Each structure stands twice: as structure tokens, then as C-alpha cells.
Amino acid sequence: MDLNILAGAIMIAFAALGAAIGNSNLFAKYIEGIARQPESQSKLFGQTMILFGLIEALPIIGVALGILLLFGVI
Structure with a gap:
């Protein structure tokens, strides 16, 4: 039981x-891209938001599984 809490x-x-780490790298490159080519801001923003969703998907799953482990469901 104690190892489940630790895990x-x-x-x-x-x-x-x-x-x-993933979000900081993503948005740093987004700002760098806008600084290099300000006219491509709308295209970069769309791509950034798609990648933001993909980056956030895995940690959300990890947190959900971690909460299940904490409460002993798994």
C-alpha cells in the first residue's frame, strides 16, 4: 500500500x-519564431495551440493514473 502512494x-x-519543460520549450520557440518573422504569427499560433494540446495530453493521463494509485484503485 505504501509503495502505491510513493509510485x-x-x-x-x-x-x-x-x-x-515541454510547454516552456514550445512557447520559447513560438516567441522566437514570431521575433524572426512577425508576419507568420497567425500560422505559428495555430500550430502552437495544436502542439500545446498534444503536450498536455500525456501529463493529464499521468496525473490521472497517479491519483488512481494514490487512492488505491489500481
């Missing part, structure tokens, strides 16, 4: 860390 906490922590 759930580690899973939630690494999911949050991975999302933070």
Missing part, C-alpha cells in the same frame, strides 16, 4: 515536470 506521487511529480 502515485512520483508519477504526478514527473508528469508535472515533463509538462512544464
